[in-house]
Amino acid sequence: MSVAVLTGIAFVLVLGVTVGAARPRRSSGVSDFYVASRAVPPWWNGAAITSEYTSAAACLGTAGLIAMHGSPMLWYPAGAAAGFVVVLALVVAPLRRSGTYTLPDFAEWRLRSVRLRRFTTCFVLVIGLVFLVAQLHAAGVVVRLLTGLPPWLGWAAVAVAALGVAFAGGLGSVTSVQASQFWLKLAVFVGVGVACWWTVGTRPVALLEVAYRAGSAGLAGAGDPSLAGVLAVLLASALGTMGLPHVIVRVYTDRDGRGARRSIVATQVLLAAFCVVPPLYGVLGRVHVRGAAADEIVLLLPARMLPGVLGDVLTGLLAAGAFAAFLATTAGVLVAVGGAVSACVSRAGVRPFRTAVAGVLVAALVLTAVTIPGVSVALVLLGFSLSAATFCPLLVLGIWWRRLTDVGVAAGFALGGGVTGALVLAEQAGVKMGALTSCPAPVAVPLSFAVMVVTSLVTPGRLPRGVGRMMVRMHVPEHRVGPSAYRSSRRDDRWS
Amino acid sequence: MSAGRRVVVRRRPPALGRSSGLSGPRERLPDVPAIVGLQLRRALRTVAAVAGLLLGLPVLAAWVPEPWAWVALSVAVHGAWVCLAVLQLRCAERLER
Incomplete structure (x- = not known):
């Protein structure tokens, strides 16, 4: 099995780095590194x-x-897609019309506060x-479980490949890798799942228990089978999506607001195509794989x-699909967070960008080394909860409410983020409050x-000056404000 | 057509309304509060539909003790998200036309 698994992993990583390294021959400016030259078509x-x-x-995990x-x-995948x-x-x-690049960039532009930008960068x-x-932990689990090799080899493989892609061409390279590997991942997970299903027929569904019940929750409420627990997770997923730095940064790679909307609709369609994967493997895993950890069952x-x-062979294919997932997300998060951090501490440029990306990756590797692998859903859900309690209010109020102030945002971030952290820590310390x-x-x-x-209030x-102009910029479509104010990418936009 | 004397333009004339950074006096300014209000109403309608489905379906499913029904509902809801997204896209683009 080890040969098939290692071959699959090596194929995906080499393919990713090759696709990522091919892009800089076409363009390699600062704009390509930060926002993929703002020229990514909606379906891509x-x-x-x-x-x-x-x-x-x-x-x-799911x-x-x-x-x-x-x-x-x-219901978990439904909440994430919502x-x-x-x-x-x-x-x-x-x-997109605001012309900013990252979430902290938006906070600074909308509230006219550099200090707020630094504060929000910490949350990013x-x-x-x-x-x-x-x-990284999931990559370690795959390598340890399927080959017997130490988990750090899995972390290192993903980290080196993601770093190579990010260094090669920033968000432009990452976009190419993610978009091309999505189809590979979809084909592998659906194909292997259907092959397994074909061998057993439709019997396993009958063994699925259909009832909410009291049960213990993991980190950030993951795995709580009660109705209240499920609804709480759905709320976090639905509201947290908008504040994920690696998701939102993609909005800026479109040409204009219209293109950004169409990208999200394309995402919705492709997520619907992928949505059969968790129930398919979950139902089969309930019958055929007993006593394994959550992240190991599919493998x-x-x-x-x-x-x-x-x-x-099928296990090798699954390992390849799993590494495609790790590489796509790791490279996307690295570029988004590295871009936000580098723009916060220095001027935009390729060198500060690469330094920030490397620094973020080292921090992630250190954190991975000092923590134990748990359920990947739990960690991701923690990110969703933090995002929902901080960036969701900033974006919704910042876009639709004129009277938002920087002090209000800072207070909301401190309390929302603080309460989230305190409740998660209390739960982990054994304080059960429902x-x-x-x-x-x-x-x-x-x-x-x-x-x-x-x-x-x-x-x-x-209240920042020029709120009226900001509202015009965000809400009036490009073609209605006239050529003198057309700013799909605004004049003082540092990134393009 | 007038037969005025032609002159060489050495410098590009400044764009209208450049100083304000927005539309100049000769461009018709859109009614921003009205646009924002319409957009917000449309957006809130979509968000309300999402909230209804997202919180309503898991509650409704509790009364259907059929494994197939749970699996089918959890997959079918993705179709509902796609429909809502397409509907929101069309309405938003129509509002901005």
Whole structure:
């Protein structure tokens, strides 16, 4: 089995680096590194977004949770996909028209505060690191489980490949890798799943328990099979999507607001195509793989169902698909977070960008080394919860409400992020306060919204100048403001 | 057609309304509060539909003790997201035309 697995992993990594390295021959400027020259077509961008969104948690973790905890977990992918409809309705076109590049960039532009930019960059860094650690741990699990080699080889393989792609051409290279590997991942996971299903017929579905029940929750409420626990996770997923730095940065790679909207619709269609994967593997895993950890169930399935050469080959294919997922998400997060950090501490440029990317990756590797691998869904859900309690209120209020102030945003971030962190730590320390607190979003998100609104109302003196012009820029389509103000990429845009 | 004397233009004339960074006096300014209001109403309708489906389906499923129904519902809801996304896209583009 080891030969098939190592061959599959090597094929995906070499393919990724080759595709990523091919792009700089066409363009290699600062704009290409930060925003892929703002020229990615919607369907290509949609494939890239879907690729980085279907990370370790979507490919391995969710199916594992369905196998372990039963049908209540079937709703998790639905919540994650719903987030894009919310992004489409509330955020995407105005955010693209703002002409900013990252979430901290938007915070500085909208609230006229450099200090707020630095503050929000810290949250981008934390959310990004959480996602990176989840991918690296999952890579370690694949290598240890299927080949017997030490897990750090898996971390190192993903880290080196992602670094190579990011260094080669920034977001331009990463986009090419993500979009091309999405189709590989889709074909592998659906193909292997259907092959396994074909051998057993439709019987396994009958063994799926269909009931909510009391149960213990993991980190950030992951795996809680109660109705309240499931609804809390769905809320975090649906609202947290809009604040994920690696997802939002893709909005800026479109030509204009119209293109950004179409990219999100393309993402929705491609996510719908991928949505059969978690239930397919979850149902099969519940019957055929007992006693394994959540992230291991999908990987062990082909060998348990089809012992022999065919099982080994299918396992090798799954390992390749899993590494395609890790590479796509790791490279996307690295570029998004590296871009935000480098733009915060220095001027835009290829060298600061590469330095920041390398620094973020080293931090992620250190964190991975000092933590133990858990369920990838739990870490990803922690990122979603943090994002929902901080960037979601900033974006929604910043885009639709004129009276938002920098003090209000800072207070909302501090309280929303603080409450999320405190509830997660309390849960981990054994303080049980029920489903609504084990997944902090239902408490932290309304609190953050309320604090931002109230604090903004009591600090009217902090209202930035030119809010009216900002609202025009965000909400009036490019063709209606006339050629003199047409700014699909604005004049003072540093990135293009 | 007038037969005025032709002159060489040595420098590009400044664009209208350049100083304000937005539309100049000769360009018709759109009614921004009205546009924002329309966009927001449309967006909130979509978000309400998402919230209804997202919170309603898991609750409704509790009364259907059929494994197939749960699997089918959890997959079919993705179709609903696609429909809502396409509908939102069309409405948003029509509003901005």
